[in-house]
Amino acid sequence: MLIIKRLKQHLPVTHLTAVIICTVIIALTAMLMPSQDAPASVLNATSTSAQPLPLKTSTADSTSTLSQQQIQQQPQQQAYPQSPDVWQDFTVRQGDTLTSIFKRAGLSSREAFLVSTAVKDTEALKRIYPGQTLSFVINDQQLYKLKHIRNQLNSSLIIASEQGYEVKEIEKQPDIQPRFIQGSIENSLFLDASRAGLSDRMIMELAAIFGWDIDFVLDLRQGDHFNLVYEERFLDNQKIGEGNILSAQFVNQGQSYTAIRYTDSQGNSRYYTPQGDSMRKAFLRSPVDFARISSSFKTRRKHPVLGLTRAHKGTDYAARTGTPIKASGDGKIIWRGKKGGYGNCVIVQHGGNITTLYAHMSNYRKGQKNGSRVQQGDVIGYVGQTGLASGPHLHYEFRVNGVHKNPQTVKLPHASPINKAERGHFFSVAEQSLAQLEAYKATQLASLSD
Ligand SMILES: [Zn+2]
Structure with a gap:
């Protein structure tokens, strides 16, 4: 409009x-x-x-x-x-x-x-x-x-x-009601979560909450499953929208992650593990948005470019030319230009002697240059196939002290845990949220076995 x-x-x-x-x-x-x-x-x-x-x-x-x-x-x-x-x-x-x-x-x-x-x-x-x-x-x-x-x-x-x-x-103040949804992955997060009843916005939020732990582009597997409680907003008994995700669980390749929304005394809302660690980490698992990758993981896994290319010290994300590439963590651009087989390449220096490298870009993000500070999630360039690349993809490397690490499995420190002064309140909120989530799961289970 x-x-x-x-x-x-x-x-x-x-x-x-x-x-x-x-x-x-x-x-x-x-x-x-x-x-x-x-x-x-x-x-x-x-x-x-x-x-x-x-x-x-x-x-x-x-x-x-x-x-x-x-x-x-x-x-x-x-x-x-x-x-x-x-x-x-x-x-x-x-x-x-x-x-x-x-x-x-x-x-x-x-x-x-x-x-x-x-x-x-x-x-x-x-x-x-x-x-x-x-x-x-x-x-x-x-x-x-x-x-x-x-x-x-x-x-x-x-x-x-x-x-x-x-x-x-x-x-007008809307009425807020909790809603429970669970689902399991058969094809892709988008397909299966929307089949389970989640809106696109809720799917994106769910993926954002777990985006530090799970690479939704590469690491999703058939049988992964999730459940969550979120707010629905009603006005005069008509649904007018959705609010926040209150609690969520995602089981990825057998590993379970749980997130609880907590609003502190300053009014800031964040997601924490039940132990009070922030879900946020210094690095995103994936520097490209899973939603930008159109094919489902089943076909992606067979993709020749994707294959099992991690042996070559980086991770490849097949994606359409022009797909935005995000800095996986806060840092400073220390390379922005052609670099041999990498083609158009950006290297970001982070704290703790960590660097990340993004290769084969079709284009750089306008307005940035060598030395620019970037924040986690900032777009730094766009997928392409410059340099030695058989098709458009992002080649991503994660190095600690110059040594390559697998960005999918490298242990990432949690960002700030819950404030000491808030811990007592947090644990009571977390307990209630988890109890609610478990109660919904039990109800669902009971109705399935009827
Ligand atoms: Zn590669």
Whole structure:
């Protein structure tokens, strides 16, 4: 979608699904002002009575039942309009400004100016996209209310009052429910995890959590399995998205890894082993993203370039030309150029006399040079077949004191373990998370054996 820049008074506009917005906003308003004992006004979001409507008006749908109950509890806030609110929706078009939409709504450019001034330092009307909806309540050709829903959880309501325009930010809190998923690898992480019910985003997060221990490009095997508990977010009983992975296990070639999400007293969330070691390590197992490698591991294992090429002191990742290559750890580029059979090659110097080498690149990452500092995960170049290479692939080497190590098996030190002061709290969180995970696994097992 196109983001339209906000010009001072010429606010470009957008739109949304009218009905839901209307009911939601009114319901939200009701929740915002719960205290006064004033008699309930007979607001009706779906009313079509009152005035002639220049554009479509919201019509009833299934979401209105709940909202209307809430609407009836809404106290009369404003002294002036006593009639029921009639919401009119205007769709933001390409090239619209706040003024042009106000014009369509029958309002003056002066009013558009006053509103844009009133919302200046707020989130309201800050970014408006074509296709969104702005909803107005207009009484006697005067703007009474204007609402702009930015997303399912956040909206702004602008209300005319005797003091000018008031802006209310409305934030809905989703219900969060845990969800358990388990699966085993038959073809590839992507295929099998999505078959098990995980979204692409969750698969990427799962792989990121274990990416320091497991090389998802090369080391996945048939029979590997995983299970995890993650958050699902609901709004009015409708799933609106996913939250975080709370706990996860991955069994790779018989080796089991467990990760627990922990948020410390500073509010930082990280994944730890049940013993309190960070899942993060100084080096990623794989400098290419498994998701970029299209074939499944079964076929990849047979790939002639992949084969068992580790004997030649590096690991080869067959991948399409142009696939981004990431620095596996923090460090400094100490070589960036042609280097014999390696072709275009980057060498990164890390702490502890460790260097990593990336060969056969088609291109280097723009903006970096010899001496540049890079962080773990930074792209440093792109897969190619320069130098001695039978096909496009990344040749990756890991050396300690100049001696080659197998990057797949070299022991990597854990990054910072859990803070001493946090240990007590961490272990109680970890215990609960693990108990939850085990309980789900047991339930699943029981249902399978029924
Ligand atoms: Zn190689």
